[in-house]
Amino acid sequence: MQVEGLSINLATIREQCGFAEAVDICLKHGITAIAPWRDQVAKVGLDEAVRIVKSNGIKLTGLCRGGFFPAANDADWQKNLDDNRRAIDEAAAFSADCLVLVVGGLPGSSKDIVAARRMVFDGIAAVLPHAQAAGVKLAIEPLHPMYAADRACVNTLGQALDLCEQLGEDVGVAVDVYHVWWDPDLANQIARAGRMKRIFAHHICDWLVPTKDMLLDRGMMGDGVIDLKGIRRMVEAAGFFGAQEVEIFSAENWWKRPAEEVIATCVERFRSCC
Template sequence: MQVDGLSINLATIREQCGFAEAVDICLKHGITRIAPWRDQVAKAGLDEAVRIVQSNGLKLTGLCRGGFFPAANDGDWQKNLDDNRRAIDEAAALGADCLVLVVGGLAGGSRDIGAARQMVSDGIAAVLPHAKASGVPLAIEPLHPMYAADRSCVNTLRQALDMCEQLGTDVGVAIDVYHVWWDPELAEQIARAGRMKRIFAHHICDWLVPTKDMLTDRGMMGDGVIDLKSIRRMIEEAGFFGAQEVEIFSADNWWKRPADEVIATCVDRYHSCCLV
């Protein structure tokens, strides 16, 4: 039976299997929406990944990831732009709903977060014409402030939407509950994103207490403190009814379990913890 409204970000079972096997397991559980990472696609080969997607009637709710724009010198800056253009090409080939941007932190050797944010805006502006021509929307994913130095200097939905307003059409946001659940402006900014029609993706998992590792200790939905149903209600009231995409990094728990068990649990928790 097909599970409507659920997507699996393949990072959730990245340690257990490759692209093709991950797809088979998702299909076994009635999931026809996925979001792979570029390294998973590269390992399978882009042409083979496209074949698997098309032959199985899959839909990509996103491709992870572009971004990491800030650079310490002109050479690295150009390399970053070139890599983002390649990511756009891959997303287009796979028919992804969007390319998710983890925008990057401080440039090497810098303490200037303002300059980093400007480089992010300039970088997106530089690759946006290619994205538009390729039909690939760009989704800025604000990350929790604990990642500001190394992964993303865009840390709130407000910051991401301000950037979207400056950049114009075809740039929106990926709302990942892990990164934004704590934000006192969350309801206001989700409503704003809806008015702007800039919600391109909705990622789900849970925040564990305590969290043992800031990158690889995300929880399965229902095991933590995030009010998943309330956030989904806000998102639907803002006009977004796209899939809820499970994205779990869990080195000591879910990555050590059989992939079939993990996906079965995702389906169960989606029904019990996430639907409004």
């Protein structure tokens, strides 16, 4: 039986299986929407990954990831732009709903976060024409402030939407509950995103208490403190009814379990907790 409204970000079972096997497991459990990572695609090859997706009638709720724009020198800057253009081409090959942008943090030894955020704007502006020509939407994913230095200097939905307003209609946001659940202005900003029609993706997992690793200890839905149903109501009230995409990094728990068990649990928790 097909599970409507659920997508699996393939990072959730990245340690257990490769691209083709992950797709097979999702299909076995009635899931026909996924979001792969570029390294997972590269291991099987873009052409083969696209063939697998299209032959099975699979939808990509996103491709992870582009971004990481800030650079310490001109050569690295150009390298980052070129990589983002390749990521756009890959997303286009899949007809993905969006390319998720994790925008990057402080380059090199810099302590200038204002300059880093300026480079994020300039970087997205530089690759946006390529994305528009390819028919690919760019989804800025604001990350929790604990990642501001090394992964993303855009840390609130409000910041991300400010960028969207400046950049144009083909730039939106990925609302990842892990990163935004704590924001006291979340309801207002989700409503704002809805008015702008800029919600391109909705990612789910849970925040564990305590969290033992700031990157690799995300929780399965229902095991933590995030009001998943409440945030879903906000997102749907804002006009987004796309699939909820499970994205779990869990080095000491879910990555150690059989992939079949993980996906079966995702389905059960999606139905009961989301």
